[in-house]
Amino acid sequence: MKGRLSGPRRSATATIKAETTSPAPFAHSVILGIDPSLRGTGFGVIRLDKPHPVALAFGTIICPKAWLLSRCLLRISTELQEVIREHRPTACAVEGLFFAQNLRTALIMGEARGASLVAAAAGGMEIFEISPRKMKLAMVGYGGAQKSAVSQMVRRMLHLVDLPAPDAADALALALTLAQETGRHSIAAPKQL
Amino acid sequence: MKGRLSGPRRSATATIKAETTSPAPFAHSVILGIDPSLRGTGFGVIRLDKPHPVALAFGTIICPKAWLLSRCLLRISTELQEVIREHRPTACAVEGLFFAQNLRTALIMGEARGASLVAAAAGGMEIFEISPRKMKLAMVGYGGAQKSAVSQMVRRMLHLVDLPAPDAADALALALTLAQETGRHSIAAPKQL
Numbered sequence: 502m503k504g505r506l507s508g509p510r511r512s513a514t515a516t517i518k519a520e521t522t523s524p525a526p527f528a529h530s531v532i533l534g535i536d537p538s539l540r541g542t543g544f545g546v547i548r549l550d551k552p553h554p555v556a557l558a559f560g561t562i563i564c565p566k567a568w569l570l571s572r573c574l575l576r577i578s579t580e581l582q583e584v585i586r587e588h589r590p591t592a593c594a595v596e597g598l599f600f601a602q603n604l605r606t607a608l609i610m611g612e613a614r615g616a617s618l619v620a621a622a623a624g625g626m627e628i629f630e631i632s633p634r635k636m637k638l639a640m641v642g643y644g645g646a647q648k649s650a651v652s653q654m655v656r657r658m659l660h661l662v663d664l665p666a667p668d669a670a671d672a673l674a675l676a677l678t679l680a681q682e683t684g685r686h687s688i689a690a691p692k693q694l
Numbered sequence: 695m696k697g698r699l700s701g702p703r704r705s706a707t708a709t710i711k712a713e714t715t716s717p718a719p720f721a722h723s724v725i726l727g728i729d730p731s732l733r734g735t736g737f738g739v740i741r742l743d744k745p746h747p748v749a750l751a752f753g754t755i756i757c758p759k760a761w762l763l764s765r766c767l768l769r770i771s772t773e774l775q776e777v778i779r780e781h782r783p784t785a786c787a788v789e790g791l792f793f794a795q796n797l798r799t800a801l802i803m804g805e806a807r808g809a810s811l812v813a814a815a816a817g818g819m820e821i822f823e824i825s826p827r828k829m830k831l832a833m834v835g836y837g838g839a840q841k842s843a844v845s846q847m848v849r850r851m852l853h854l855v856d857l858p859a860p861d862a863a864d865a866l867a868l869a870l871t872l873a874q875e876t877g878r879h880s881i882a883a884p885k886q887l
Contacts, residue, residue, distance in 0.1 A: 569821075569886060569887060570811065570887045571811045571812075571814060571815040571821045571887045572815060574808055574811045574812050574815060575811075575812055575815035575816055578812045578816075579816075598797075598801055601797050601800075601801070604791075604794050604797065604800040607794075607797040607800035607801045607804065608791055608794070608800045608801070608803060608804040608807070609804065610801060610804060611800065611801040611802065611803060611804015611805045611807070611808060612804045612805070612807050612808035612811065613808065614801070614804070614805050614808065615767055615804060615805035615806065615807065615808020615809045615811075615812070616808045616809070616811070616812050618763065618764045618767045618768075618805065618808075618809070619764075619767050619768055619771045619808070619809050619812050621764060622764040622765060622767060622768035623768055623772075628762075628764045693762060694762060694763045694764045
């Protein structure tokens with residue numbers, strides 16, 4: 502290992518790594534993935550196990566259209582806190598915003614993210630942001646992959662009997678991507694939130 | 695009262711009102727105002743009293759630039775919950791977004807709003823959105839009023855010894871505006887969140 506880091510170029514790389522990632526090595530075995538959305542927040546908890554990772558819980562937090570904004574946000578935060586209390590994840594992967602049609606959409610997306618992040622931070626987790634493109638690349642090998650391809654791969658990797666619903670599948674895929682990215686000691690480490 | 699609602703026009707107005715505002719009359723005596731912002735969320739609690747409203751608490755929740763996003767959001771939510779626990783407001787006025795430079799700004803603004811709204815909703819309050827323009831119109835009589843003019847008016851209305859800091863003054867002004875708007879039974883009632 503020493504030899505691999507001895508060249509000047511490698512040293513520079515190592516320095517960048519130290520600044521952009523968490524100083525401690527990634528030592529998380531239970532990871533929560535969140536795909537925040539006002540009406541349907543996906544969540545998924547995985548445990549890194551041998552011979553393959555295991556899904557401990559996953560689902561979608563549905564908030565009916567008739568509900569007021571604040572009621573939805575409280576539900577998102579409360580349900581996530583419940584999941585965290587039950588499964589005790591120590592790391593969290595949240596989907597990064599890749600596209601918003603307009604300021605109004607970005608604001609609502611931000612509100613759902615804010616409610617989710619409050620729950621994750623209250624649980625004392627290390628929180629990382631992963632873009633949908635990065636997640637799809639890690640899962641399917643193609644950044645523009647369709648949702649169904651992600652769901653299929655999630656089912657295969659976690660040995661699930663049924664295909665998970667799209668939002669829950671995305672959340673599980675975010676958790677799997679975080680484990681994969683940090684396990685690889687990738688230089689392009691996920692951004693910490 | 696029956697006579698006042700008997701004409702077809704009045705009935706129509708009454709119907710609109712019932713759909714856009716809370717069905718119950720505004721019967722709140724302790725009101726929380728929130729001006730959400732990632733690094734400096736203003737808050738203020740007022741009690742509607744005679745001969746003038748009284749400020750029970752106000753301040754700014756500061757989050758240093760070095761803090762991670764999730765830490766800031768948790769702090770905003772936790773501090774607001776603490777204020778709510780102490781003063782038990784039953785209504786809340788949150789500043790509406792009036793302007794965002796770009797999608798990134800709107801997203802961050804949304805995250806701070808989301809964290810604030812989770813706290814307010816957890817407190818079981820009726821939550822309303824008030825635009826800065828509406829607040830300035832109600833407080834100073836001019837929608838484009840400067841922040842200092844708002845602070846001055848807040849100090850005068852609440853008989854404060856010192857001029858409140860800008861973010862806290864805005865939050866107190868939102869609470870005062872909500873009381874004023876709903877007290878008037880205005881048809882253009884604040885939007886419920």
